[in-house]
Structure formats: structure tokens, C-alpha cells
Amino acid sequence: MTTRAILGLVIFNVFVLAVGAGALWGTRGWRWWTDFVRLAGLAYLLGLSALMILTTFELVVGIPIGFLTILLTGAGLIVLGVIVGRRRGFTAPGLRPPGWRVPGMSLFSALFVAGIVVYFEGLFRAQRLAGVGREWDSWANWLPKARELYVTGRLEPEFLLLVTSQSPGYPPGPATIQAAAFHAMGSADTVTLHLQYWFLAIGFVLAVVGLLAKKVHGAILFPLLLAFLVAPTVLDWIVTVYADLPLAYLVAVAALVLILWVEEGKAWQLAAATVLLSAGMLTKREGIAFGACVLLAGFVASFADRRRLWRPLVAAGLIAFALALPWRIWFTAHGLPGDGPELGYVGAFSHLDVVWPALKLNVDTLLDADLWRYVPVLAAAAIVLAGLAGVWRLSLYAGVFVLAAVGTGTWVFWTNPVAFNDEWPIHRYTGITVLVLAVLAPLLLARAWSAAQDSRAAAEPPGSDLLFRRSRVAWLVVLVGVGSHFGAMLVGYSGSGLPGGLPSSQGVSSCVAAPVADARVRVVVGYADSYPEAMALREQAHAAGLVDAQASQDGCGRVRVFVDDLPSLATSQALVAAAQAAGLRPTVERDPDD
Amino acid sequence: MVRRVTRRVRVGVTRVGVVACVGVACLVGAGRLDDTVAVFDFRADANAAASFRERTYPESPWVAGSPAVIDDARLWMPEDAEYRVVEGRELTIAQSSGYGRHFLLTLLLPRTRTESESAPWVFCYACTPRTLGSEYEVLSDSGVGFLFARRRS
Numbered sequence: 048m049t050t051r052a053i054l055g056l057v058i059f060n061v062f063v064l065a066v067g068a069g070a071l072w073g074t075r076g077w078r079w080w081t082d083f084v085r086l087a088g089l090a091y092l093l094g095l096s097a098l099m100i101l102t103t104f105e106l107v108v109g110i111p112i113g114f115l116t117i118l119l120t121g122a123g124l125i126v127l128g129v130i131v132g133r134r135r136g137f138t139a140p141g142l143r144p145p146g147w148r149v150p151g152m153s154l155f156s157a158l159f160v161a162g163i164v165v166y167f168e169g170l171f172r173a174q175r176l177a178g179v180g181r182e183w184d185s186w187a188n189w190l191p192k193a194r195e196l197y198v199t200g201r202l203e204p205e206f207l208l209l210v211t212s213q214s215p216g217y218p219p220g221p222a223t224i225q226a227a228a229f230h231a232m233g234s235a236d237t238v239t240l241h242l243q244y245w246f247l248a249i250g251f252v253l254a255v256v257g258l259l260a261k262k263v264h265g266a267i268l269f270p271l272l273l274a275f276l277v278a279p280t281v282l283d284w285i286v287t288v289y290a291d292l293p294l295a296y297l298v299a300v301a302a303l304v305l306i307l308w309v310e311e312g313k314a315w316q317l318a319a320a321t322v323l324l325s326a327g328m329l330t331k332r333e334g335i336a337f338g339a340c341v342l343l344a345g346f347v348a349s350f351a352d353r354r355r356l357w358r359p360l361v362a363a364g365l366i367a368f369a370l371a372l373p374w375r376i377w378f379t380a381h382g383l384p385g386d387g388p389e390l391g392y393v394g395a396f397s398h399l400d401v402v403w404p405a406l407k408l409n410v411d412t413l414l415d416a417d418l419w420r421y422v423p424v425l426a427a428a429a430i431v432l433a434g435l436a437g438v439w440r441l442s443l444y445a446g447v448f449v450l451a452a453v454g455t456g457t458w459v460f461w462t463n464p465v466a467f468n469d470e471w472p473i474h475r476y477t478g479i480t481v482l483v484l485a486v487l488a489p490l491l492l493a494r495a496w497s498a499a500q501d502s503r504a505a506a507e508p509p510g511s512d513l514l515f516r517r518s519r520v521a522w523l524v525v526l527v528g529v530g531s532h533f534g535a536m537l538v539g540y541s542g543s544g545l546p547g548g549l550p551s552s553q554g555v556s557s558c559v560a561a562p563v564a565d566a567r568v569r570v571v572v573g574y575a576d577s578y579p580e581a582m583a584l585r586e587q588a589h590a591a592g593l594v595d596a597q598a599s600q601d602g603c604g605r606v607r608v609f610v611d612d613l614p615s616l617a618t619s620q621a622l623v624a625a626a627q628a629a630g631l632r633p634t635v636e637r638d639p640d641d
Numbered sequence: 642m643v644r645r646v647t648r649r650v651r652v653g654v655t656r657v658g659v660v661a662c663v664g665v666a667c668l669v670g671a672g673r674l675d676d677t678v679a680v681f682d683f684r685a686d687a688n689a690a691a692s693f694r695e696r697t698y699p700e701s702p703w704v705a706g707s708p709a710v711i712d713d714a715r716l717w718m719p720e721d722a723e724y725r726v727v728e729g730r731e732l733t734i735a736q737s738s739g740y741g742r743h744f745l746l747t748l749l750l751p752r753t754r755t756e757s758e759s760a761p762w763v764f765c766y767a768c769t770p771r772t773l774g775s776e777y778e779v780l781s782d783s784g785v786g787f788l789f790a791r792r793r794s
Contacts, residue, residue: 159667162674169681176688178696191747198751209746209754235750238696267663273670277677420669425662432658435651492659499655557693578717600712603693 052232052239053175059231060091060246066121067094069128070322075315076137079144085260088253092300093319095224095250096326097124100370102223103329107377111200112223114230151517154524156265161528162273167249168532174241174286185237185288188213193225194235204381214386216378218371220329221290237288244286244293251296252276255486258303263493266515271425271492275485280418280474290331291475295482297327298337302483303490305341306444309349309356321363321370328371332386336459337479338367340451348444388462395462405460408467409453412477419481426484429491436498438491445487452480558603560637562616567638569611570622572596572631581606591629593622611638698748710764711748713781714789718762722752725760729768729786761792 067090068083077083083090101120102112110116152160179185191210192202202222207215228243229235252272259268275281284292301323308316324341327334342364349356379385390398413423426445434442456476459466466472527534555574562568572588575581581598585608588596593610601607613619619635626633688696698708718724726745745764746754765772765788770779777790 159670162670165678166674169678169685173681173684173688175685176691176696177684178688178691180695180698186747187743191743191750194747194750210743267659270663270666270670273674274666277670277673282677282680420673421665425666428658428662432655432662435658436655488662492662495655496659499652499659555693576716577719578713579719581716600709600716604697604712604715606716 049236049239052234052236053242055231055233056228056239056242056246059228060243060250062118062121062231063094063098064091065094066097066124067091069125070094070097071128071315071319072137073128073131073135074318075313076132076135077140079141079147081143081147083140085257086254088250088255088257089300089304089319091250092254092296093322094121094124095247096297096322098227099220099223099326099329100322102227103218103220104373106196106202106219106223107373109201112196112226113200116200117227117230149519149522151519152265152521152525153515153517154521155515156269157521157524159269159273160265160525161531163252163269163276164525164528165531166273166276167245167252168529170248170286171242171245172532174245176238177241177286179237179240179288182288188217189222189225189288189290190237192219192222193229196222196226197229197235204378204383207378207383215383216375216385218329218331218334218374218386220326221293221331225288240288241286244288247293247296248285251300254296254300255303258300258307259486259489259493263489264496267492267496268489271422271485271489274420274425275422275482278418278420278422278481280478280481284475284478289475291478292482294327294330294334294337295479297323297330298334298341298479299482299486301327301338302341302344302448303486305345306348306441306487306490309345309352309440309444312356317359317363321367324363325367325370328367329374333459333476333479335368335371336455337452337483338364340448340455341483343451344444344448347447348440351440388459389465390462392462395458398461398464401461401464402457404467406453406457408460408473409456409477412473413449413453413480418474418477422485422488423481426481426488426491429488429495432495433491433498436495438494438498441487441491441494445484445491448483448487449480452483456480555601555603555605558601558605560639562619562635562637564616566615567611568613568616568619568635569609569638570613570619570626571634571636572608572610572626573633574601574605574607576605578606581608584608587629587631588626591631592625609636613638698744707783707785707787710781710783710787710789711745714762714764715749717780717789717791718749718752720751722762723755723757723760724749724752724762724764725755725757726764726766727768727773728766729772759792761794763790763792764788765790 064087070093071077071083071086071090075086077086098117098121101124102117105112105116105120179190188210192207195202195206196219202219204215225240225243228240232239255272256268276285281292301320304316304323305320307313308320320341324334324338328338342360345360346353346357349360375385388395395401412418416424427449430442430445430449433445456473459476460473570593572593573584575584575598578598585596585598588608588610595610596608597610598606598608610622613622616635623633623635694708694712698711714724724745763773763777767786768788769786770782770788773779773788773790776793778793779788779790781789
């Protein structure tokens with residue numbers, strides 16, 4: 048929870064972006080750096096996915112995951128991407144195309160972009176000092192594994208058997224990223240770890256914006272994105288140290304890039320979808336189910352081109368699964384229980400009475416306005432409108448995905464009746480479906496709108512020029528969003544409870560109070576990182592004549608050795624002098640017991 | 642003629658539908674943003690006001706009153722220590738180790754848990770200081786049945 052930890056995370060995420068840039072260069076290349084900036088979000092998610100896949104593989108073959116391993120793995124991926132890109136004939140990119148200018152934006156879009164900026168700024172402040180106190184799955188599954196990886200670099204079968212909240216064979220992908228984040232922060236800082244999820248959320252939004260920027264008018268894209276971001280369930284989970292939303296980011300962007308491949312047929316799009324789906328399979332066990340749903344939707348949507356598209360699609364599915372397979376082979380070879388359904392694959396058929404409640408639970412949760420603020424309803428309307436406008440392929444793709452996801456969800460809750468015990472499993476499962484719909488809905492609406500026009504010129508949104516005409520001036524509105532919090536601080540208002548000042552780091556200094564006149568004080572002989580050290584220090588204090596010296600926790604993770612309950616600053620001076628004479632370095636603090 | 646009318650109706654419905662969807666998204670997004678930022682501000686205030694312990698340790702009835710005990714344990718045990726978790730029979734709020742085992746596993750790494758009775762360190766759930774007997778020296782007591790003790794050498 049220090050500035051150093053935050054800086055470490057920033058550097059780590061730049062590193063992830065660089066790894067993804069290597070992967071993107073190897074598969075796609077870019078002529079202009081302006082192209083890369085547009086696809087930076089996708090590159091980030093690719094970097095994260097590639098690191099997750101490779102570090103899991105390293106775990107399987109027995110390579111310890113430490114700072115150096117992560118660094119070399121990422122560097123290796125970058126070099127590999129550069130070499131492949133060179134061999135494919137990609138030349139060094141130029142800065143920008145001739146005549147390129149900063150893209151304009153409509154005032155209408157700018158208002159929503161500014162809203163998204165304010166959202167992420169607020170989210171950063173909210174989560175910078177968030178604790179893990181109520182994040183049960185973190186304690187029960189992710190953090191033990193991440194800390195074990197951070198400390199030992201390995202996940203031994205004996206350790207996994209101790210982490211009993213999930214099956215020992217549960218995918219370890221998120222734990223490898225968390226461990227890498229700990230290395231970047233310099234400690235297993237579970238508080239600042241929340242900011243890693245902030246970076247993931249930004250990466251996801253940038254990926255969607257970059258992929259859709261040339262295909263969807265901002266007047267459609269940004270309001271829908273903001274509507275999704277403010278959904279209550281998203282607010283609950285967006286920076287919780289769980290794996291549900293990270294899985295959703297991977298599946299949603301994979302689903303988007305896969306349908307773009309079906310429509311445009313560019314090989315890098317299928318490669319990106321493959322890597323993202325594979326990382327999803329290593330993130331949570333549901334990743335396999337959602338990967339299957341995306342691929343099924345892809346098969347149905349590409350039925351008309353099946354001779355050309357189905358073979359590469361089958362290959363993509365097999366490669367995605369093959370990349371996730373080493374972990375499954377490893378835990379099976381070590382005799383660890385798998386992560387299959389609670390009732391088994393056959394046993395569930397003797398509980399057919401659960402099917403209907405499971406289906407109803409899935410549908411009700413998907414349509415619950417209190418959870419999602421109508422995003423699934425909007426997406427359903429978008430599917431219908433796209434179908435009505437004749438945009439069959441995309442409409443079919445989204446429709447099949449929803450049906451497959453609800454069907455799979457029904458199977459999940461049918462075969463795992465324990466999941467009915469509380470509401471969280473279904474919220475978290477459905478969140479992944481909702482996220483896929485959230486990224487497909489803008490594309491569906493844009494296609495429906497375009498298909499309902501007679502000419503390209505008429506494809507612009509209706510309304511006054513002032514609101515919808517593209518202009519670079521609209522960026523000023525975004526800048527206001529960027530500066531909103533700092534501006535509020537300057538005029539003396541801050542909702543963060545830190546009016547007018549820079550945020551404090553809330554480190555060990557928060558357990559040290561400066562002495563004030565007429566208040567009781569304590570003489571602190573020193574702080575220690577363990578009781579044995581503190582006991583030795585206390586003995587020194589006793590020998591120096593501070594016979595009342597005691598040792599106890601300071602409330603910030605250290606042991607304080609001190610003499611307390613002194614009536615005033617003046618009365619402490621004799622003790623300070625005695626301690627100094629014995630070579631100790633005492634300080635005086637306010638005694639908060641006063 | 643019918644075909645043309647059908648197409649015009651379809652186009653009209655599509656256009657109205659798209660505008661309506663975007664309109665609803667605008668209302669939801671813009672309308673809820675203020676509340677969302679207020680939620681973030683509330684969380685920022687609460688998190689900034691929380692103590693080191695409140696941020697670091699879980700809020701759970703399984704470990705009620707125990708952050709101080711766990712911190713004591715972390716500060717007493719060397720990094721290569723082995724500890725045991727046992728359960729007594731005193732009916733208190735911490736009557737079972739339950740999730741507490743997970744918390745200990747996570748918070749005390751790289752120290753390791755063992756089932757060996759000769760483990761030099763022990764956590765006791767649902768215990769009083771007498772539960773462990775004279776063989777152990779109680780180093781920290783939550784007051785609600787959760788203890789940390791050291792085997793006397």
C-alpha cells in the first residue's frame with residue numbers, strides 16, 4: 048500500500064503491454080504506431096494471456112516462477128514476436144500515416160468518454176487502499192496460491208491439497224499473475240493488488256474501444272460501455288481479487304475478435320481469439336465451457352462459409368485447449384482430484400428435477416435489472432434489431448452464444464447443486480455472459496443502423512450537428528473529465544476524504560503519532576520485525592534503566608518497544624537521555640491511550 | 642408495393658429501436674454515474690479510514706477478534722516454522738477452525754502447517770488457556786476462544 052508498490056504495478060503492466068505488443072507484432076504487425084495505440088488494449092490482454100499460459104506451463108515442467116523467470120519469459124515472448132514479425136516481412140512502423148491528424152470525436156461521444164474517465168479515476172481512489180477483508184474466495188483460493196508462488200515459486204501437490212476450498216486441480220492462471228504483481232510491488236501486498244484489477248479493467252475497455260473504433264460510431268459505443276460499467280454487479284466485482292471478471296474480459300474480447308474474424312477473415316484475429324480463449328481456460332474452470340460457447344457460436348455464424356472457415360476454427364479450438372492441457376495432465380498425473388461437476392458427468396441424470404430450477408435461475412439472473420441495469424435486455428433488443436435489419440450472421444452469433452451460455456449455466460447448476468446455496472455463484476457466472484453481450488451489443492446496433500440506411504452518408508446518427516459532428520474540440524470535454532478530481536481538490540472539495548492534499552500512503556507511519564503539548568506520551572526505544580528481536584531490544588532498554596519497557600504490536604505489522612503512560616513531553620526527557628546514553632535511539636510519540 | 646412497405650416498416654422499426662436502445666443506455670449510464678462516483682467516494686473514505694489490520698485481515702466470525710493473535714503469531718514464528726491447528730471444546734464464536742485454516746495458510750506463508758503433534762507452535766480454536774495444558778505457553782489470546790501458543794522446551 049505504498050507509492051513504491053503502485054509504481055511497481057505500473058511498471059509491471061507496461062511490461063505486460065510490451066509482451067502483448069510482441070505477440071501482436073508477430074501475428075499482425077502494424078504499419079503505423081497510431082495503429083498500435085488503437086490496439087494497445089488488445090495487446091495488453093494478449094500479453095497477459097501469453098504470460099499466464101507460459102508461466103503455467105513453466106509450473107508444470109518444474110521451473111520455479113520468480114522475478115527472473117517472469118522477466119525472461121516476457122522478454123522471450125517479445126523477442127519471438129519480433130523474429131516472427133520479421134520473417135513474415137513486417138517492416139519497422141512509421142509514426143503515423145501521411146496527413147494523419149488527431150481523430151475527431153462528437154461532443155455527444157466526448158461526454159460519455161469523459162464519464163468513463165471519471166469512473167476509472169473514482170475507481171482508482173476507491174480501491175487504492177481496499178482491503179481483502181471480505182473477499183472470501185481470495186482467502187480460500189487465490190491468495191494462498193499467489194503467496195505460495197511468490198514465496199517458493201512453486202505449487203506443489205501437497206500444498207494444493209491444503210487449499211481445500213476449490214479442487215486442487217483448479218486452474219492457477221490468475222495466481223501466476225498475482226504472484227508476478229507481488230514481485231513487481233516488492234511484497235505480497237494484498238491491498239495494492241486491487242489496483243492490478245483496475246489495470247485489467249482499463250485494458251479490457253481499451254481493447255473493446257480499439258477493436259470497435261472503426262466499426263461503431265462513438266455515439267453508440269460509449270453510452271453502452273458506460274451503461275455496462277455502472278451496473279451494480281460490475282461495481283461489486285470489478286476490483287475484487289477474484290477471477291470472474293478477468294475471465295469475462297478474456298472471453299468477451301475473444302468473442303468479439305472471433306466474430307470479426309468470421310466477417311473479415313484476418314488470420315491475426317483468429318490467433319488472438321485462440322490465445323485469449325486458452326488463457327480463459329487457465330483462469331477458471333468455466334473458461335472451458337465459455338470457450339466452447341464462443342466456438343459454437345462461431346461455427347453457427349460461419350455456417351455459410353463452412354468450407355473455408357470451419358477447418359481453421361476447429362484448429363483454433365484444439366490449439367486453445369492444447370495450450371491449457373499441460374496443467375490438466377500435470378494434476379491428473381499427480382493424482383489430484385479434477386475440477387469436474389459435483390454430481391459427476393453421469394450421476395447428474397439421476398437428479399433431473401434440478402434442471403428446471405437451474406434453467407430458471409440462469410434466465411432470471413440474466414434478466415435481473417437490479418443486477419445489470421438492463422444491459423442484457425438492451426443486448427437482446429440489439430440481437431432482434433440486427434436480425435430485423437438483415438444482419439443475420441452477427442445476430443445469429445450473439446443469439447447462439449446467449450443460448451449456449453444459458454444452457455451451459457443450466458448444466459453447471461444442475462450438476463453442482465451446492466452452487467444453489469447462495470446467490471454469488473450465479474451472479475458471477477452470469478456476469479461473463481453479460482460482458483460478452485456488452486461488447487457485442489454496440490456492434491449489433493451499429494450494423495443494424497447501417498443496414499437500415501440507404502447510403503453511407505446517412506449512417507451518421509440523427510440529431511444536431513453540434514452534438515454529433517466530429518471535432519477535435521470535443522477532446523476538451525474529455526480533458527475536463529481527466530482533470531475533474533484534481534480540479535475538485537484545488538477548489539477544496541474532494542469526495543475521497545482527502546481534501547486538498549495528496550493521498551497518504553497509509554504505511555507504518557499511520558501507527559506513529561507525533562507528541563502534542565499537555566497530552567500523555569510514550570518513549571519508543573525502537574521497532575522490530577519480530578518478537579525475538581523486540582525482546583532483545585527490550586532487554587537493552589531494561590539494562591539502560593528503562594525498567595518499565597514493554598513490547599507489543601504497533602498495529603501496523605511491527606513490534607514496538609516502549610515505555611508508555613508518561614504524563615507529558617517534559618517527563619519523557621530523562622528516559623530519552625538514559626536510552627541515548629546506552630546507545631539506543633529513542634523517539635517520543637503521543638500515547639493514544641490518553 | 643407490399644415488399645416496399647414491409648421494408649420501410651422494417652427500416653423504421655430498426656432505426657427507432659436503435660435510437661431507443663442508445664437512449665436507454667444514455668439514461669442508465671449518465672443517470673447512474675453520479676451514484677457510482679458516490680459509491681467510489683464512500684469506499685475511498687472507508688478504506689482511507691481503515692487501520693492496517695482492518696485492511697490486512699479478514700472480517701470473519703471464524704477468526705473473530707483474532708487479527709491481533711495472527712499478527713502475534715507472525716511476529717513470533719520464524720519463517721521456517723511449522724505450526725499445528727487444533728480445536729478445543731469450548732463453545733465460543735470461534736468454535737471451529739473453518740475458514741480460519743485458509744486464513745492462517747495465507748497469512749503465515751512461508752511458515753507451514755503440519756499435523757505433527759510435536760510442532761513447536763500451535764493455534765487452538767474454541768479453547769481457553771487451560772485447554773492446551775502446561776506443556777504450552779500461551780503467547781496470544783483473542784479472548785473469544787482463539788489462542789496461539791508455543792510448546793515449552
